[in-house]
Amino acid sequence: MKGRSPRSVKLRGKWRRDYFRVSGGVDFEGEHIVYDEIIQVRTDVGVIFTMGLVKGDNRVFMSRLWVTRLLKNGGALVMEVPEAWGLYGDLEHPGKPLPKNWTPKYIEKYLRPPPEILPELYWTSRPANPTFVEAYLSESYYARPKARLKIVTPFKIDFVPPSPETEAKAIQQKNNEPPLPLGPDGRVGWMAHNAYVIPQSEWTKIDAVASFPKAADTDADVVLPRDLAEALGRYARLQLHWDPHPASEAYGVPQPVKFPDGEGVLYRQASGLYASDTIPLRCAENMTECRMAEDQKGSVVFYREQKGPAKFTVVVNGVSFRMDGGGAVYDHVSGAIYIFSSTLM
Numbered sequence: 001m002k003g004r005s006p007r008s009v010k011l012r013g014k015w016r017r018d019y020f021r022v023s024g025g026v027d028f029e030g031e032h033i034v035y036d037e038i039i040q041v042r043t044d045v046g047v048i049f050t051m052g053l054v055k056g057d058n059r060v061f062m063s064r065l066w067v068t069r070l071l072k073n074g075g076a077l078v079m080e081v082p083e084a085w086g087l088y089g090d091l092e093h094p095g096k097p098l099p100k101n102w103t104p105k106y107i108e109k110y111l112r113p114p115p116e117i118l119p120e121l122y123w124t125s126r127p128a129n130p131t132f133v134e135a136y137l138s139e140s141y142y143a144r145p146k147a148r149l150k151i152v153t154p155f156k157i158d159f160v161p162p163s164p165e166t167e168a169k170a171i172q173q174k175n176n177e178p179p180l181p182l183g184p185d186g187r188v189g190w191m192a193h194n195a196y197v198i199p200q201s202e203w204t205k206i207d208a209v210a211s212f213p214k215a216a217d218t219d220a221d222v223v224l225p226r227d228l229a230e231a232l233g234r235y236a237r238l239q240l241h242w243d244p245h246p247a248s249e250a251y252g253v254p255q256p257v258k259f260p261d262g263e264g265v266l267y268r269q270a271s272g273l274y275a276s277d278t279i280p281l282r283c284a285e286n287m288t289e290c291r292m293a294e295d296q297k298g299s300v301v302f303y304r305e306q307k308g309p310a311k312f313t314v315v316v317n318g319v320s321f322r323m324d325g326g327g328a329v330y331d332h333v334s335g336a337i338y339i340f341s342s343t344l345m
Contacts, residue, residue, distance in 0.1 A: 090111060290312055
């Protein structure tokens, strides 16, 4: 363009609006909650000229990222809205030619959600400025007899054709969404301590670890050296597929095998999902002492981050052990080894 710098001149197009629905039902400690959420996806269609080249410059915004339900017990149940935009791209604009690679096989694999999805769900101790947050991050959690949260109607994602009524409902739900302040300034850090148990039948496959109890006092629990704890962590990730699960291939679409036949996966695009065998540590609010909650496997508990990944104490068989953001303890009673780690939200 004459008189302009050739480096970057941006041209904007108009907003494009598409819609999808997230539906399902849960029971939280006897309180029934139904979801029927219309999410508007706004795409800012534009182009950008850079060094004489014309490039796409589309930007995507969803009407809501979270769905919050205030509970009778004073807390709040929060669902992360799945990144489901683009899953029905072949249906959103009828009459327009589709890309050549959008074959029926491609559409089924990449542009459709599975029949059931598993969104991320969180419970906060209070709807504003909560003291801790429980995150339910594995399908196995919901199968546990003592699970506080149960899915009673499977979650699914559906395509919704655009219309004035659809837009009105999406905007109304957006405007009615209650705020969820997680701290006084909205920038409070959160940290969870987690545990994983490696049975004796597994850790004895690692030569360096297998020889350690022979040289230690096997009549008492003992903290493993850092190098052995790291070796156990690598083994758990590579051989036992713990933390994280594999991410999905595109658009957050998993290829799930339902628990208990498979591990179960979440519907999201980001990596960092937790293994079904994650044991949350319940800690004092100052996070100085934590105990394993084995009846809540498949979930984690986040507390306000104090001063970064500080040391904490974990209790095993009534004995407290000091951990430095992670580590491992040999349990002489069961013969298992517990691995500990910390996670930021």
